[in-house]
Structure formats: structure tokens, C-alpha cells
Amino acid sequence: MKFIVKLFPEITMKSKSVRKRFSKILQSNIRNVLHRYDEDIRVRLEWDRIVVTSRSEDPKVRSQLVDALKSTPGIVHFLEVKEHAFEDLHQIYEITHRAWDGKLSDKTFCVRVKRSGKHEFTSTEVERYVGGGLNQYTENAGVRLKNPDITIKLEIDGEKLYLVEEVHPGLGGFPIATQESVLSLISGGFDSGVSSYQLIKRGAKVHYLFFNLGGRTHEVGVKQVAHHLWQRFGSSHRVKFIAIDFDPVVTEILEKVDDSHMGVVLKRMFMRAGDAIAQQYKIQAMVTGEAVGQVSSQTLVNLGLIDKVSETLILRPLIATDKQDIIDCAKQIGTGDFAETMPEYCGVISKRPTVKAKEGRVLEEEAHFDFSVLDTVIAEHRMVDIRDIEREAEQEVPSIAVESELDDDAIIVDIRSIEEQEASPLAMESHQVVHIPFFRLASQFSTLDQEKKYLLYCDRGVMSRLQALYLEDQGHSNVGVYRKPS
Numbered sequence: 001m002k003f004i005v006k007l008f009p010e011i012t013m014k015s016k017s018v019r020k021r022f023s024k025i026l027q028s029n030i031r032n033v034l035h036r037y038d039e040d041i042r043v044r045l046e047w048d049r050i051v052v053t054s055r056s057e058d059p060k061v062r063s064q065l066v067d068a069l070k071s072t073p074g075i076v077h078f079l080e081v082k083e084h085a086f087e088d089l090h091q092i093y094e095i096t097h098r099a100w101d102g103k104l105s106d107k108t109f110c111v112r113v114k115r116s117g118k119h120e121f122t123s124t125e126v127e128r129y130v131g132g133g134l135n136q137y138t139e140n141a142g143v144r145l146k147n148p149d150i151t152i153k154l155e156i157d158g159e160k161l162y163l164v165e166e167v168h169p170g171l172g173g174f175p176i177a178t179q180e181s182v183l184s185l186i187s188g189g190f191d192s193g194v195s196s197y198q199l200i201k202r203g204a205k206v207h208y209l210f211f212n213l214g215g216r217t218h219e220v221g222v223k224q225v226a227h228h229l230w231q232r233f234g235s236s237h238r239v240k241f242i243a244i245d246f247d248p249v250v251t252e253i254l255e256k257v258d259d260s261h262m263g264v265v266l267k268r269m270f271m272r273a274g275d276a277i278a279q280q281y282k283i284q285a286m287v288t289g290e291a292v293g294q295v296s297s298q299t300l301v302n303l304g305l306i307d308k309v310s311e312t313l314i315l316r317p318l319i320a321t322d323k324q325d326i327i328d329c330a331k332q333i334g335t336g337d338f339a340e341t342m343p344e345y346c347g348v349i350s351k352r353p354t355v356k357a358k359e360g361r362v363l364e365e366e367a368h369f370d371f372s373v374l375d376t377v378i379a380e381h382r383m384v385d386i387r388d389i390e391r392e393a394e395q396e397v398p399s400i401a402v403e404s405e406l407d408d409d410a411i412i413v414d415i416r417s418i419e420e421q422e423a424s425p426l427a428m429e430s431h432q433v434v435h436i437p438f439f440r441l442a443s444q445f446s447t448l449d450q451e452k453k454y455l456l457y458c459d460r461g462v463m464s465r466l467q468a469l470y471l472e473d474q475g476h477s478n479v480g481v482y483r484k485p486s
């Protein structure tokens with residue numbers, strides 16, 4: 001199978017040298033990701049496109065390649081094509097006829113051609129010749145140039161003819177690593193998932209910083225979100241997931257800071273910690289999911305005061321975005337379900353939060369705060385390669401991969417989303433399978449018979465392990481993970 005990848009227009013508008021650099025990075029990103037599904041994948045860079053060739057005919061590999069290309073930043077769209085050699089115009093017609101014969105009955109159609117290289121014919125001449133031939137020698141309802149039922153797309157490149165079978169939309173944006181690195185402050189809510197995605201899509205290498213306010217359960221949830229974003233959109237590059245235990249800082253704020261200023265002071269502590277981490281790891285900017293007016297700390301006056309404690313640039317890509325648009329985007333990128341089920345770990349909830357804090361007063365409140373507490377939690381931060389989230393979870397919850405080793409009365413819980421379950425159902429001969437999508441597990445697990453043992457199942461074993469850890473934290477000792485034998 002073959003795909004022709006078209007570059008995002010903002011890349012093609014760049015100068016020759018920049019365009020070349022961006023295209024090379026995109027080529028390497030595509031190779032990095034697709035290599036996982038087909039070790040022999042070929043990714044060839046041409047001036048205005050990248051040609052991806054796989055010798056596999058496996059439909060599963062095809063859908064993995066298509067999904068991966070659809071989630072790779074820097075691609076405007078890509079064509080799924082069949083390649084043919086040709087010698088003259090008539091042969092182009094014959095090849096097209098063979099491919100479309102029998103598929104045009106009762107349908108109006110038109111032929112569209114894109115051509116590059118030297119030929120004795122123009123694109124329009126090919127459209128007329130092939131269209132005329134098909135009109136005369138196939139069953140069809142006639143040529144229609146505007147809004148036909150079927151558009152037959154051909155790409156001619158030198159001596160090669162590509163019959164376009166499908167045009168897949170891409171993500172747009174810039175290839176990852178064409179821009180600098182950023183540190184995304186991620187909470188597991190709707191906003192920070194979307195702001196992280198926007199920077200990934202715009203070509204930044206996005207690392208994650210998480211302030212833990214709710215113990216292992218909070219960390220497990222946020223790791224899931226970060227891992228999902230990385231795996232779906234950014235897995236061409238290694239990134240860091242950094243966690244800081246913020247409980248001692250919150251306790252200090254609750255004890256020393258007046259209720260009305262706790263929100264602003266907490267955010268300033270976030271930014272001080274983020275600034276220190278960004279400097280330590282040489283990361284150029286922080287990213288937050290803040291939007292003006294969304295909560296009391298997000299007024300312009302308060303945001304200005306929050307900015308003052310950081311030397312590192314703070315980016316707020318959602319600053320003027322409406323909440324509903326953020327939620328819609330979160331659903332599209334697959335973080336909405338996580339956010340919906342993530343409890344609010346607010347840290348501090350003021351009864352009368354100030355919307356117009358004064359700098360003098362904030363400094364006065366912070367004068368009571370023991371900054372050695374903040375220094376200690378920053379120094380004790382934990383950093384993992386995001387790929388190790390998978391390995392970590394694996395060590396903490398071992399999985400059972402052979403059906404014969406399952407306890408006789410063990411029940412498998414398929415936690416994949418409904419669409420995934422339908423696309424590849426889990427068939428178990430000897431054991432009962434129940435379906436509870438991962439985002440309902442927290443609320444529904446305790447309604448199951450707790451005398452039984454449950455083994456969670458998902459495609460890659462990441463989500464199931466993290467969910468098993470989560471349930472264990474909730475006091476359930478009857479949970480494990482099941483892996484399909486490979």
C-alpha cells in the first residue's frame with residue numbers, strides 16, 4: 001500500500017531552506033511512528049510531498065498507518081493510492097477504466113488530474129481523454145463537473161500514475177520539533193489537555209509538569225491523560241513527565257495565607273516551581289490551560305500577578321477560547337472522557353476569592369509563607385521518560401497473558417471504548433467478559449460481585465494497568481490485568 005503525504009500549506013510558504021528542514025523533520029517523524037507498525041516501511045521525501053510505501057497487505061496494518069498519519073502534525077491531507085507505470089495517455093485511460101469499470105453505474109462523475117514532470121499532454125487533456133472514454137465505455141449517468149456523485153482523482157508524477165482511492169484529512173500544524181520545547185502544566189482537566197495538544201500540533205516538543213494534589217489516584221489519572229496525548233499525537237519524540245508532590249505547599253498556604261488570596265498565591269507557587277523546572281531542563285516556555293474570565297484567578301489583573309514570579313515565558317493558548325469549544329476539542333482528541341471522570345483536585349478553594357489582587361497585599365501574604373517548603377518539593381520532583389509510564393505500570397501490576405493460567409472463575413473486564421470494542425471484539429472461550437468503558441469503571445466497579453476476581457483488558461495494556469492501580473487505591477484487592485497472548 002502507498003500513501004502520498006501533502007505538507008501543511010504554512011510549511012510550503014516558507015523559504016526553500018526552512019521548507020527543506022521542516023520536510024526532513026516530518027519525514028523522520030513519520031518514519032519513527034510508522035516503523036512500529038511495519039518494520040520495513042519506506043518513507044521517501046520529494047519536493048512537495050512524502051511518499052510512504054508498505055509491502056504489507058494486512059488491513060490491520062493499513063488502519064494503524066492511516067490512524068498514525070491522521071495524528072501526525074504537519075500534514076494537511078494524505079492520499080491513499082494505487083501506483084501504476086504508464087507509457088502514454090491511452091494507457092492512463094485503460095488503467096483507470098479497469099479500476100472503475102462497474103463502479104459508476106447510475107452515477108454522475110468527473111475526472112480530476114494533478115500532474116508533475118514532463119509529458120506530451122496537459123492535466124486538462126488527461127481529464128478530457130479519460131473522462132470521455134469512461135463516459136462512452138462504462139455504464140454511468142454522465143459527466144458532471146459540478147457536484148458529481150463520484151470524483152475520480154489521478155496524480156501523475158513522471159512515469160507513474162497514482163489512482164487515488166481515498167483522501168484522508170490530516171491534522172495540519174507543524175512537524176514536532178520544528179519549534180522549541182515547552183513544559184505543559186497538566187492537571188487532568190479539560191483545559192490543560194487541550195492546551196498541550198495545541199502546542200504539540202504547532203510543532204513544539206511538549207513535556208509535562210504535574211502538581212500532585214490528590215495522592216496516587218490523582219497521579220494515575222493525569223499520567224493517563226499525558227500518556228494518551230503523547231501516544232496519539234507526539235510519539236515521534238521522547239518527552240518527560242515530571243511530578244511534584246504539592247501537598248506540603250497547599251498545607252502551608254492553608255495555614256499562612258488569607259482565604260481571599262489563596263488561589264492567586266497557589267498559582268504563583270505553580271509558576272515558581274514550573275520556572276525552576278523549565279530552567280533545570282532547559283525548556284523555553286510553560287503552557288497552561290488558562291482562559292480569561294474562567295475562574296477568579298484568571299482575570300487579567302490576577303494573571304499579570306501570576307506572570308510576575310516567572311522568568312520563563314508563560315503561554316496560554318486558550319486565553320480567548322470559550323469553555324464549550326474547549327470541551328468539544330477535548331472530546332475530539334480523546335481527553336474529554338478522562339477530564340469528565342477526573343475528580344476536582346483543587347488544592348485550595350476560597351470562599352471569597354479576590355478577582356483584583358493587589359501586588360502589595362499578595363507579597364504581604366507570601367511573606368508568611370515558608371519558601372523552604374516549596375524549595376524542598378521542587379528538589380524532590382520525580383521525572384520519568386513518558387515511555388516509562390508504561391513500564392512503571394507494568395512493574396506495579398503484572399499481567400496474565402495466557403488464558404489457561406486464569407483462575408477458573410476470573411472475569412475479564414473489557415475497558416476499551418465502545419467503538420474499539422465493536423471494531424475488534426475480545427473473544428474468550430472459557431471466561432466471561434463484561435464491558436465497562438474505562439471512564440465508567442470508577443463509578444461502576446463497586447457494583448460488581450466483589451467475591452470474584454476481575455482482570456482488566458485494553459489494547460496496549462497501559463490503560464488497564466493504570467486503572468487497576470486506581471482501583472487498588474480505592475481499596476479493591478480483587479483486580480488484575482489480562483493481556484491477549486501475542
Ligand SMILES: Nc1ncnc2c1ncn2[C@@H]1O[C@H](COP(=O)(O)OP(=O)(O)OP(=O)(O)O)[C@@H](O)[C@H]1O
Binds near residue numbers: 193212297
Ligand atoms: N494540579 C495541577 N498540576 C499542573 N498544572 C495545573 C494543576 N492545576 C492547574 N494547573 C494548571 O493551571 C491551569 C489553570 O488551572 P485552574 O484549576 O485554575 O483551571 P481549570 O480551568 O480547572 O484548568 P484545567 O481544566 O486544565 O484543570 C490549568 O489549565 C493547568 O495548566
